[in-house]
Amino acid sequence: MPTALVTGAAGFIGYHLCQLLLNDGFTVCGTDGMTTYYDIALKRDRLARLRVRDGFAFTEGMLETPGLIESLAADCKPDVIVHLAAQAGVRYSLENPRSYIDSNIVGTFNVMEAARQQQVAHLLMASTSSVYGANTQMPYAETHKADLPMTIYAATKKATEAMGHSYAHLWNLPTTLFRFFTVYGPWGRPDMAYFKFTRAILNGDPIDVYNNGEMYRDFTYVGDLVRAIRLLIDTPPVRPADGETVPEGDSLSPVAPYRVVNIGNSTSVKLTDFIAALERALGIEAQKNLLPMQKGDVPATWADASLLHRLTGYRPQTDVGDGLAAFVDWYRAYYDA
Structure with missing residues (x-):
């Protein structure tokens, strides 16, 4: 059986990925800092x-702790590492930017060191659509410039992309960075808008709608996302041979086994339409508190996911209405709402 080391295993995306890998016959070594950024329960x-699954082992700890992930990787001897752990949240980065440096940069460096020491076949690390920042050319393609981050969160993620490229080049370490686009679904993060909206609507409270609803997001269902990651695990980048050119539209580095891949639904949905789909799933109309744009937010995101399709043959395609209905079903059951 192949072995995967997954950081952030108790997180939203990490949980779903671990379940999928276990279903596919992987042995999974999971680790998570179990931080209190949101409800630890x-x-x-x-x-x-996850603990009741055969083939799953767990170690709790912070990745920025010197030697922790290196020791875990030495014990686990993974074939691949999927690094999902991070200090997430665009708005929280305005309140506590140092936590992003510690977790996203120092922690990621330690993960890369562990991958180098164990000579894993493939290192995969999570980035974000936020790295596109002030770029207004859409849909976002991996080959577009992403040099104008709007938050410290986005800046740390862009830094990890650069760090990953350097390690791929220096140590011939096959490395894939994937850029996520507004992930949602069952077992999601309570700090995300759709989760807050659901709680507020069921409680009869108004929801805060920023930029008066004139915002667009490429909402990506978590099941589609982890399926894409699973397929990318089997698609490690290969450094081009001398004189070989990189295919047009491919983000493959000309000097390293390194690639950036968007994972998105390739559809930009207006926030008001997203809320309407949530209202239909809940059977309740929301009271809306219209507010101006928040600092650090961008008005729109939209993924060009054609590279993912060329590499894996897969396209995320869950309709927002179907995805929100699945989330609402889970939410009602989990919270007895």
């Missing part, structure tokens, strides 16, 4: 569902 409940 939700993380514990995800983890409890």
Whole structure:
């Protein structure tokens, strides 16, 4: 059986990926810092569902702790590492930027060191659509410039992309960075808008709608996302041979086994339409508190996911209405709402 080391295993995406890898016959070594950025009970409940699975082992700890991930990788001897752990949240980066440096940069460096030491076949690391920042050319393609981050969160993620490229070049370490686009679904993060909206609507409270609803996002269902990651695990980048050119539209580095891949639904949905789909799933109309744009937000995101399709033959395609209905079903059951 192949072995995968997954960081952030008790997180939203990490939980779903671990379940998928276990279903596919992987042995999974999971690790998570179990931080209190959001409800720790939700993380514990995800983890409890993983602990009962054969082939899953868990180690709690912060990746920025010197030697922790290196020691875990030495014990686990993974074939691949999927690095999902991070300090997430665009708005929280305005309040506590140092936590992003510690987790996203120092922690990621330690993960890369572990991958180098173990000579893994493939290192995959999570980035974000936020790295596109002030870029207004859409849909976002991996070959577009991403040099104008709007938040410290986006800046740390862009830094990890650069760090990953350097390690891929220096140590011939096959490395894939994937840029996520507004992931949602069951077992999601309570700090995300759709989760807050659901709680507020069921409680009869108004929801805060920024930029008066004139915002667009490429909403990506978590099941589609982890399926894409699973397929990318089997598609490690290969450094081009001398004189070989990189295919047009491919983000493959000319000097390293390194690639950036968008994972998105390739559809930009207006926030008001997203809210309407949530209202239909809940059977309740929301009270809306219209507000101006928040600092650090961007008005729109939209993924060009054609590279993902060329590499794997897969396209995320879950309709927002279907994805939100699945989330609402989970939410009602989990919270007895």
